[in-house]
Amino acid sequence: MDSIIELRHLKTLLALEETGSVSLAAKRVFLTQSALSHQIRALETYYDAPLFERKSSPLRFTPAGTRLLQLAHDLLPQVATAERDLAQILEGEAGELRLAVECHTCFDWLMPAMGEFRPLWPQVELDIVSGFHVDPVGLLLQHRADVAIVSEAEPQPGITYFPLFSYEMVGICAQDHPLAAKSVWAAEDFTDETLITYPVPDDMLDLLKKVLLPRGINPPRRHSELTIAIIQLVASRRGIAALPYWTVMPYLEKGYVISRPITSEGLRSKLYAAVRSEDAGKTYIDNFCQIVRDRSFADLQGLSVLEMKS
Structure with missing residues (x-):
């Protein structure tokens, strides 16, 4: 029938x-x-x-x-x-997939995706290029990495981008911080606060790039490599921070910090997988990107579909 x-x-x-x-x-x-x-x-x-x-x-x-x-x-x-x-059968089982990331919070979703990918492609050598990289796309062009996780899909010869997802960034502060009384944070709320961030350039931080610097607001900084250290500093009123909602959710549930939307429109960031264009047709790379999307939407809160602009 x-x-x-x-x-x-x-x-x-x-x-x-x-x-x-x-x-x-x-x-x-x-x-x-x-x-x-x-x-x-x-x-x-x-x-x-x-x-x-x-x-x-x-x-x-x-x-x-x-x-x-x-x-x-x-x-x-x-x-x-x-x-x-x-x-x-058609392309062969073997290959190499070295990952480079510019995002300090990527491992929240990257490790589960890698764990799902490995048994499906046992002959593909999967590894992470150690450290966080300011220019992961450069590693692709130098053939030191095969996939780069990046926040911007900047057109570049020889590079193809796969959209992963968009996610919500939230402001966090201590429970007894004055900003806890506000339901939404405006750019001006950051003026006299110490902003705790990862040690990366300003143009890699969407809060600064999209919200603060266009308004001429450039608060003092304190840096930390570790997300948990940022949470601890915020909880002890050493400053405030902006982090992905999925990252701070466990600490919100425990009452360590509180979160607020940034601006009435909200602040959303994006993630893409960049590959060399010559490798864009490899099935195991496409499958890896699909696994990342599927696992992230299943496991993380506050995601939305990200489409490539034509």
């Missing part, structure tokens, strides 16, 4: 389950909300049954939707495995 079900339908159902929202699911699978709704309506019309309850938040699947969701969980991993096996 012919079936209306396509892989794209199953991917949509998984996105609905993971996000709990039609609008967020549409972004996850790179569709407009209207196009995603059209997919769902086509399935519901074919089976003459709703797939989820429209007014629930997060949405709840009906028995019909749950059965199709089970199919998605069963079938999509098999398709991914088959495609990976074919790539290993």
Whole structure:
């Protein structure tokens, strides 16, 4: 019997389950909300049954939707495995994937992704280029690294970028700090505060680059290499900081510090995977980037889909 079900339908159902929202699911699978709704309506019309309850938040699947969701969980991993096996047959199993990062908090999501990647590509030599790098793309061009995790996709000959995700940056301070009384921090709130940051150039810090320096605000600094040290300094009122929400969430739950949005629009940062253009077609590199995206959206809070600008 012919079936209306396509892989794209199953991917949509998984996105609905993971996000709990039609609008967020549409972004996850790179569709407009209207196009995603059209997919769902086509399935519901074919089976003459709703797939989820429209007014629930997060949405709840009906028995019909749950059965199709089970199919998605069963079938999509098999398709991914088959495609990976074919790539290993056609392209070879061996390779090298050396990672360079410019982000001090990348390891929160990078290590789980590497752990998932290794058993899938056992013949690919996976390693991290030691240390944090101001110019990781330069390491690609020098063939000292194969993938660079960067915050900007600056056009450069011989370099191709894969979007990973966008994430929320929040301001943090001690529980008894005066700024704890404010629901949102404006650029001016940083004027007389000591800003605790990683020891990197200003143009690598989105708070300074996007919010403070354009307003002529350049607060005194204190530096630390370690995230936990920044948290401790903030908790003891040695200064304030801006960190990814996923990084500070465990410390918020324990009451060590409090977080606030930065500006009424919020401050969002981006992450891309940069590779040499000659390597952009290698399946294991594409698979690594996909694993990073999937694991990050599953494990981290405050992420949103990042698309490349044409």
